Amino acid sequence: MGKSVHILDVYRKSLLLMEPRPKMLHKRGYWVPDYLIPTATELNEAGVRLKSRKDNSLTNISFLGKDLKIPPMIVDEETERLFLNIMAFERSHVGAGNEVTAYIFFMDSIIKSAEDVELLKKRGIIYNVTGSSQDVAKLFCSLSKGITFDSETELNNVGYEISRWLKIPLKKKWNKCYSDLMNTYFKSPWAIVSVIAATLALTLSMIQTVYTVLSYVKREQ
Template sequence: MQDEEFMNKLILKFYSSNTAVSCVGSCLHVLEVYRKSLLPDIPSRRQQRKRHWHRRPHYEDGDDIIRSAMELNEAGIRFKKSKTISLKDITFRGGILKLPVIIIDDATESMFLNLVAFEHLHVGLGNEISSYILFMDNIIDNEKDVALLHSKGIIQNALESDKAVANMFNSLSKDITLDPNNNLYEVRKMVNRYCKKPWNEWRANLIHTYFTNPWAILSLIGVIFLFALTIAQTVYSILSVYNN
């Protein structure tokens, strides 16, 4: 046990990972050590997996497709950082999509390619890394999506441009197929259900149009005030005629 912990510590130090060695456990491969460091267990999520273990998800029309980050933002969805660094810690609740922070540098692409190959070659290991890459590819279409996630502190870009990050995720997902039992199915389903409600998009358009600029807010208040005065004057005129 001491030898395993010592080796895991050396491997994670080589990868510049801050994950505690005790969270990794016994591993048979260097990639498995690093993979476990990216996917530390989340207690609440572990109970959720047990509860839905025998339930096979059923895809409805469009549930396997999710909009880009900019489109989700226009639909009223806000982006925030997750509380953990686990790539499994992607949640959606109350119009807020939480994503773990990820640092993108020159080694990220080769690292993800190796991890995806490792998952595909080991049956029963899981597909969390592949599901994460496919999810990120869905919400990242171009550099504008990367810029939005960067402004929220979710993506820390060490490459030359936001377009390079978008191209990286788009190329990584080419050989990845959607698994109907992946751990992000429920998140996709809830996001799509939220986007299909017209009120959420109307509210988002109202906020983007009138509540991002203080002068626009003042103009809106002035219009509402004038409209209220017009209604009051009309009611007063009707009451005057009725009394006469």
């Protein structure tokens, strides 16, 4: 885990489960982009698949294809106090890194309402053991006050990739239509059966209509 200089650093590194990664963003051509990360609800509507990672490292957030994988987080009565202290530690200790601050910034970007929290709960990303979903949304809003975005974090890569993916017009439009279709008509096996049955009934009705018209034309001849 490396040398820790403070009890908060020990707890912080237990959340990260790794040493801070080398900052290589500028060498790889990543600059500070002019973008806003959409909310969880907006991402879901655009076709992004929100998934929970198996590990608990807060820094292990990734976006590949259209899968946004986020480690699970338990929100309890101690969450606000612990994160405020850890972010204060990151600000006051040069070289400690700012991974936790970047995580809070990212989560605040995708959580703006109780609806966002409910969606993340369904995906196994948020486990709320205290308060309401609206309380969780307010918590992240409160935690993010006064913090600034650091372009030299791995989460900047994630935000950049999400933004670039969403800017492809045809893909965005198709994925939103597909997502709406799946959410409206294919939420359950019975819904799928109903759609198939309706399609079959419509097909049979069209066949019967064509047969009737052809029979009438044949009699007239």
